[in-house]
Amino acid sequence: MVTQVTATNASATEPETWFLARQDLATLIARLRDGGRQVIGPTVRDGAIMLDEIDSVDALPVGWSIDNAPGRARLVETGNQRTFDQPPGPTSWKQWTYPPRVTQLAWEGEERQPRLEASPSAPKAFVGVRACEIAALGVQDRVLLAGPVADPDYVARRRDNLVVAVECAVAGGTCFCTSMGTGPELRDGFDLALSELHDGFVVRVGTPAGQRAIAGLPLLPTTADQVSQAQASVARVRATMGEPLPMEGVPERLIAAAESPRWAEIAERCLSCTNCTLVCPTCFCSSVTQRSDLDGEAATAERKWDSCFTLDFARVAGGNFRTRTEDRYRQWLTHKFGTWWPQFGSSGCVGCGRCIAWCPVGIDVREEVMAVSATAPAVPAAPAVPAVPAVPGVPTPVTKAVVEPRGVATPNELPWAQAMVVDSWRETADVVTLRLNTDDARLLAGQPGQFVMAGLPAVSAPPISVSRFHGDGLELTIRAAGPATAQITSLERGATLALRGPLGRGWPVEMAEGRDVMIITGGIGLAPLRPLIDALLAKRDRIARIHLAYGARTPADRLFTAELDRLAQSGVMDIAQTVDRAGPEWLGRVGVVTQVIDRVMCSCDRTIAFICGPERMMQATVDVLHERGVPDERIFVTLERHMDCGVGLCGHCQLGRFFVCKDGPVFSLAELGPGFEIEGL
């Protein structure tokens, strides 16, 4: 009766299938554990079906199901002995691949070097993974593994996961995988796939690892009847879910509906409590929290799950991009169903329905997606994003928008380099320039407009633009806007500072060749533009005219004043400065910086503009440049957003199809599109 697994059962086209009697599931689980794997599977805990470590088949939820509806998930007894008749519960596999809290780095030794923490992770077997969840693992892989920088902890935890998938035999009241094209049928992405029949399981082998896992199990060849029973079962699940939602064109319409009145209506019901994002198997946003003892020694940085629904999520020094609940809901829904496509080549939603069932007030994302997209204005004929749903497990043809790289590529790891303060001086009352030495080749190869994360033990590491590159180091010009920057600006000569970078995409210096350059900025905004000026002056003969329009609140708030005077006198560039409030010694211009553009600007047909300042100032400047006929392709801005990682992993700086940290911070207006001017994006 016992048949050893061989490859001969598999034909060239059909996957290999076997029958595993119900009582022998115990052996499969035991074998996985004996093989040194931590086995994770569904189990009944605290009145719900949770994904926990299981020590035997007895932990599986035999005879239990869940009655799911918006805002409701009640455990119910089925009265039968089936094992896997449940829709997804509140935990998803990310609990194990991307845990809620992970120590990311520790500051160690005499020199307080930041060291990345390796994550200790036993090989795992995931038992009971559904089709939508396989798709979800794929979605997170595209975010956290695809790069340019992979999350090292995620890499370690995703290594050697054996996926024992289960094809759904019931659909929950909140399931909509058929609408998202992810299920219920298991197509790929598993090592083993189980279809539950009344007396056992049809087992499909997906990979050699799956084959090894069932070697020696008491398996029987499947009969045609068993295979057709399994197919009929999943077909019933598909039918139960009814007509799929008409998702075609929805991503484009959601993006176009940024100013829909529906957002404010949803906000009347939304609690901004973060539940939808934390139960979502694809949401990956995180924050980095600093921990230390009272002396600031024994410092560690911890990565924890965060959510775009928290107020802190979009906070920057001196402001917040999304204070209103409607802004936060729009951020989540348009990213998940809309801009995820051009960013990652798939939808961010897999249709598992967790966010519907586990919303404490039962907001149904199926309804909201349809309702919001119905309010969209007409979408331009050429769709900005593809409308074809991804097939789970199959590498999606890369339809994601390609962001044109500039300068050096972002590093493919997360190294921290030490730099030493060799000099520091005060530029204004609250702005200090640090001159740092380093022998880190990567840092020294930075490009104008790129930034670094600057870290001290026990203090959060803020992103800071490089204000000048030297052969043996760099300069950072920093405003003491909060406690972290206050500490960094008070570093004395000989102190060390950990830097990670250079990060992001800087100014397209080469595009300035043969053109008139217009640089418009205010206050501290001159700092990220100074390396651009350095680079332009280094090839002065290939640039037509260079203008700098520089505004500041008061004359004392201007940076690099001696240097600007020298440049102005030397005649290599035109500099027009203006202040909001003049002092007794100010003989120059008073007014906003946009007013001086007209005076200095010449031939708009060959002008390229580089702008850095508060978003409102940049918008006003863009309006003036538009009036003068400068096309969006030649207007470049650098954006500020909350950043915890700097490499596209933490999610804070996501803006439309971009992460500002890795796709920017410098963007042309043509790349940003109309979203640049909408409040709360």
Added chain:
Amino acid sequence: MPSTTRRQNPRRPRVGVVKFASCDGCQLTMLDLEDEFLAITEKFDIVEFAEATSNRSEGPFDVLFVEGSISTPEQAEEIVRLRREATTLVTIGACATSGGIQALRNLADHDAFRAAVYPSPELIESLPTSTPVAAHVAVDAELYGCPISGHQLLELLTALAVGRRPQLPDEAVCAECKRLGNPCILVADGVACLGPVTRTGCGALCPSFDRGCYGCFGPKEAANTPALAAWFDSLGYDDEQIGRLFAQFNVGAPAFNQIVVERRSLEAKR
């Protein structure tokens, strides 16, 4: 390379702990930091803390922790004086941050209460309301909870000592509850839980023990209490139950108070 050098404050900051109308529980949370308390006294010079030391000081303070609500005319004067003595003023606990359980009297007839309790009510000098410290003077930081979390207190002290921003998130209790891997008792059991509208900080203590959150850390930012109260209606809770749920330690916080007032008026109409 030499180790990181920072400008250190050569003098230990002078710390005071004072109280107004309150139960002292938040002060005890400070004493409950047994493992860290000695290290704290090495970093901070505790010059006033009646629960811990017989040393007394009327100021000045670099950091002053204030427990309790303002509930008498005398307290209303004293807090103004203390504010002048304190460089950084931190309120601790539900009483100091929202008026406490005693703010229930803000919704009642103060004179009738006094007459019911005291034989000579005219001798009792109390204000008709119990109000948070921030209603009287500017406050630099607030630690919420009834009582406060020792973990958050230590975080604030560490941040003060190290010179960084304290990590005191204003997200909902739900975020921490989910990170802990709890199933939501509101969704799974239909239990009224204030977690979605309540500020985090407790470590999702009650939901971890199968009890609904009763909001002892007060409303989170942008707390949408009307939407949650409406959901409780759909679960079968009546106006009295819903009103009472919000009429607890943070009844004085506007987002909670609003529901109490609304539900009492609905009850009265019936």
